[in-house]
Amino acid sequence: MKQPYYDSILLIERLHRHFLEVLKVELDRQGVQDINNVQSLILYNIGEDELTVGELTARGYYLGSNVSYNVKKMHENGYLTQERSAHDRRSVRVRLSEKGIALRDKINTLFERQVGALGEAGLSADELNKANELMRKLERFWTSALDYTNYPASSAA
Template identity: 80%
Template sequence: MRQPYYDSILLIERLHRHFLEVLKVELDRLGVQDINNVQSLILYNIGDDELTVGELTARGYYLGSNVSYNVKKMHENGYLAQERSAHDRRSVRVKLSDKGLALRDKIKDLFARQVEALDRNGLTTEELTRANETMRKLERFWSSSLDYTGFSVNPAA
């Protein structure tokens, strides 16, 4: 069990890096040079919502300081609009600008092309569903290990 577990950890990290590289290649293909791949993923995850940096961190599982920096850069480059909350003047809400919405739509198109190509490349819906179930079990296992009560996780939960 030890080696498959370590292999899974390494594979998850490597898959994430590969996916970010796919986004980088797409940005290059589109001639977009004022936003990086990580920022474009954050932008995509904002979607049509209006969020605080804290909400974005919680939803996207990004590190808070990195999100703050990336939100600042995306705002400076015109991808995000910022607005102080009417209820809490200390809180800033962000949403996609027209430029951000346009890029989000191009990323959405990339994902649609990839989904169409999955079947041609031998990945079925069932296989992806099983992989997602396994990753969710790992997520629950790691989340439960943070409560310091031990590592007994009910895999059926």
């Protein structure tokens, strides 16, 4: 069990890096030089929403310090607009600018092309659903590992 578990951890990390490389290549093809692949993924996930940096972090996609830096860079490069919350002046809400929406549309087109090619690559919706179910189980396992009251005791005491 140890080796398959470890192999899964390595594969998940490697898949994430490969996906980010796919985004980087697409940005290069589009001639987009003022945003990186991680920032473009954050931008895509913001979508039509208006969120705070805290809400982006709470979604579990990103580390807090990285989100703040990346949001700042995307704002500086015109992909996001920022507005202070009327209710809490300490809170800043972000949403996509016109430039951000245009890039999100390009990324969406990439995803649509990839979805169209999945069948040709021998991947079915059922297989992806099963893989997603497995990854959600791992996510729940790792989340429970953070709750030390429910985590199995170590045999090396």
